[in-house]
Amino acid sequence: MPVRKTLTGCVIGGRFFSIMTDPQTGRPVKAYPIRIQQNFDIPSYEGKTISVSGSLLPGDRFIITKGGSPAVIRDTCGRDNLNIIKKELIMEYRVSGYQEAKNRNFDKALRLTNKALYMDKTLCGTYVDRALVYYLKGDFTSGANDIKTVKNGRCRDRKDLNFLMLEEIGAILENSGRKADAINLYKMGLKSCQSEMCRESMNKALRKASGS
Structure with missing residues (x-):
């Protein structure tokens, strides 16, 4: 209506x-x-x-x-309005980038996530999004570099980390025999959790990866 x-x-x-x-x-x-x-x-x-x-x-x-x-x-x-619009555009690029990566359009996915990073390099979640694109593409080195950016605190804002993205990256790492890397990823995610759902998810993934 x-x-x-x-x-x-x-x-x-x-x-x-x-x-x-x-x-x-x-x-x-x-x-x-x-x-x-x-x-x-x-x-x-x-x-x-x-x-x-x-x-x-x-x-x-x-x-x-x-x-x-x-x-x-x-x-x-106004500046405040522009900042809110910028956040909307960043999220739009990130979501579209993920969708393109799932369709194996990796070049387009990277262009979109890079657009989001160009607009704001402080958001750790965007680095995680791009890392997932790299991992889905099979570029583990570039993916690991983006995760390292988050882990080493070279981005400031961890509030928008998507634990579902971390779970997906962790599953890729585990399936490729990189269980230790997956465990470290889950631990990093656990430290950044903003919700009980995130903590439960990261703890569950940790227990599974650790075999406990």
């Missing part, structure tokens, strides 16, 4: 990102890429904060009210 909405956000890279703000602080917390159904001159709004009114449909599709057009709120997109 369409939902009547007024969305406010920024046009970046030829795409409209609706910004959700915290009702208490007013600070942006999430950016959603919205597909506006009508054809309008979106490049003319590049880098601006705009507001659109209309109907929001499933799949983040949006139909602007008949006869309506985007209203320019500001000629720029």
Whole structure:
């Protein structure tokens, strides 16, 4: 069912990102890429904060009210908004990179994960994502180098480490006879866990790899 909405956000890279703000602080917390159904001159709004009114449909599709057009709120997109949009783009590149790797399109997968790293080299999770691409490709040396980057603290933010990715890398290592490397990987993951589910998963993988 369409939902009547007024969305406010920024046009970046030829795409409209609706910004959700915290009702208490007013600070942006999430950016959603919205597909506006009508054809309008979106490049003319590049880098601006705009507001659109209309109907929001499933799949983040949006139909602007008949006869309506985007209203320019500001000629720029605020720094906080840009940072939130950047996070969304990074995650988009990482997820797409993983999907391409699973389809064995490794060159495209690496281009996407490298784009994510270019945007922010502090996120340890992106190095893990790229490591998995390398391991799936069979390039164990490059994969190990990315894991070493995380283990040695050369990236700062460990909050976005995906323990499911670590499990998948660990399984590849175990299946290739590199059980000691898998155990060290699980131990690193355990130290970085932010949830009980992660701790349970890493401990289970450790017990299995250790034969206990």
